[in-house]
Amino acid sequence: MSNNDIFESLKIKYKPLFVGTEKSKLYFYSTNPSLDFLLESKKKKIFVTDQTIFNLELLKPFFNNFKKESDKSTGGTDYSVYSCDKHGLVVIPAGEKYKTMDSVLSIVKTALDFNLTRKDMFTAIGGGVLTDITAFAASIYKRGASCEFVPTTLLAMVDAAIGGKTGCDFDDYKNIVGAFFPAKSLYIYPVLIQSLPEKEFISGFAEAIKTAMLFDRKCYEYIKANKDKILARNPDVLCKIITFCAKAKAKVVEKDLSEKNIRMLLNFGHTFGHALESRAGLGVLTHGECVAWGIARALKASVLLGLCSESYYNDAVETLKSFGYETSAVHPAYSDSKEILKTMHNDKKNSSSYVRLILQKEVCKNVITETTEDIILEALK
Ligand SMILES: NC(=O)c1ccc[n+]([C@@H]2O[C@H](COP(=O)([O-])OP(=O)(O)OC[C@H]3O[C@@H](n4cnc5c(N)ncnc54)[C@H](O)[C@@H]3O)[C@@H](O)[C@H]2O)c1
Structure with a gap:
């Protein structure tokens, strides 16, 4: 069929879909979480959490509001359902292993059982x-209903x-x-971080270092100067870093929600990192460990391309190492650089035979570039 066969054409203009997803409100709290206010809502809610969080001391007062209804299963996910007045609660097992369609469907099923309408709310804790x-x-x-988070x-x-x-x-x-489906509200209680296992804390901190390196020299210097306090989880220092990073990410997604341009910068360290994460076997290394290693590799590629100086590369590598991240070109958990390269090509963010990388000239001077295979292999040596 050629264009000549079209006898009429018509354009339909739509209003933005999903009223309520056009903005997110972020609230930061310096206190212990007291989440009962989330129950005082005209909307019905389905709360979603995992077994580990359900048992956290700080959240017990909230979860004690709920009474158990049943144990259920959707294919690969066993889950428990609780209720509190009109609201439901789904508790699934913890971990990436349960980031599956089955778990998504367990939430959908519970929402149906509690008769949620499209105007009601899904709340992740x-x-x-x-x-x-x-x-x-x-x-x-x-x-399309609405959602809100307590991260x-x-x-x-x-x-x-x-x-x-x-x-x-x-x-x-x-x-x-x-x-793409932004949450209406985020309720952020940095104190919750105190109970995180060390591995999870260090994993998350890699994203904070990444954000500082991309967007704020002062925050990067602050992180370097406060290493011991950060590792000791000093609440004031962490609150400062969390607020800064959340604000920096908010600014980026406000400009580019669907990752057409500036949001791509947030993938700094991720193309190398994702490849290592999946090659080492999902779950063997944490996401953050891989991102930190990926940042070191991306900066090595920046040096090889003449974009950044050896001294910035060395400074960044020393900073990453001081938080315990592995930065050697050949990672002890997976050493086949050709396979890593192959996986980088498969990354869903890459569209051509080149690999798109986020590189840096120096802190906060970011470059998005298509990089050839020989540079990538050299950065992995
Ligand atoms: N949507 C995005 O933009 C985006 C960005 C980065 C990462 N991600 C995704 O995030 C996921 C990783 O998130 P994560 O690292 O938070 O992992 P996670 O949700 O699996 O939590 C890690 C572990 O910590 C436990 N836990 C959570 N809070 C705790 C607390 N306060 N105290 C003690 N234990 C606690 C959990 O039960 C779990 O076992 C990945 O699936 C990744 O793809 C999404």
């Missing part, structure tokens, strides 16, 4: 896994909960199914 799957469930429930990990507070990327893993691909 948890880390990035929970915020991603809960918002995804909200986005597909009756073609409980450092990674979720500074990154995952902000900016509307939602989804789940499928068929060994990370985040391959999903939608």
Whole structure:
């Protein structure tokens, strides 16, 4: 059929879909979480959390409002359902292993059982896994309900909960199914970070270093100067860094929600990092460990391309090492650079035979560039 066969054409203009997803409000609290206010709502809510968070001391007063209804299963996910007045609560097992369609469907099923309408609310209380799957469930429930988050990990507070990327893993691909669907409100209680296992804390902190390196020299210097306090989880220092990083990410997604331009910068360290994460075997290394390693590799590529100086590269590598991140070109967990390169090509953000990388000339001087394979292999030596 050629264009000549068209006898009429018509353009339909739409108002933005999903009223309520056009803005997110972020609230930062210096106190212990007291979440009962979330129950005082005209809307029905489905709360979603995982087993670990359900048992956290700081959140017990809130979860004690709920009484158990039943244990259920959707394919690969066993979950428990609780209720409190008109609201429901889904508790799934913890971890990336449960970032699946089955878990998403367990949320949808519970929403149906509690007769939620499209005007009602899905509330995630948890880390990035929970915020991603809960918002995804909200986005597909009756073609779009609303969602709100109480992020409980450092990674979720500074990154995952902000900016509307939602989804789940499928068929060994990370985040391959999903939608852009921002939360209406975020309630951020940095004190929740105190109970995070060290591994999760360090993983989340890599995203904070990344944000500082991309957007604020002062914050990068602040991080370097306060290493010991950060590692000791000094509340004041962490509150400062969380607020800064959340604001920096908010500014970026406000300008470019659907990642057409400036949001791509947030992938600094991620193209190398994702490749290592999946090659080492999903779950072997944390996301943050891989991002930190990826930042070191991206800066090495920047040096090789003559973009940045050896001294900036060395300074950044020393900073990453001082927080315990592995930065050697050949990572002890996976050493086949050709396979890493192959995986970098498969990254869903790459569209050509070159690999798109986020590089730096120096702190905050960011460059998006298509990089050739020989540079990447050299950065992995
Ligand atoms: N949407 C986005 O823009 C975006 C950005 C970055 C990462 N992500 C996603 O985020 C996920 C990783 O998030 P994460 O690191 O928060 O992992 P997570 O949600 O799996 O949480 C990590 C672990 O910490 C536990 N936990 C959570 N809060 C706790 C607390 N306060 N105290 C003690 N334990 C606690 C959880 O039960 C879990 O076992 C990945 O799936 C990644 O793809 C999304």
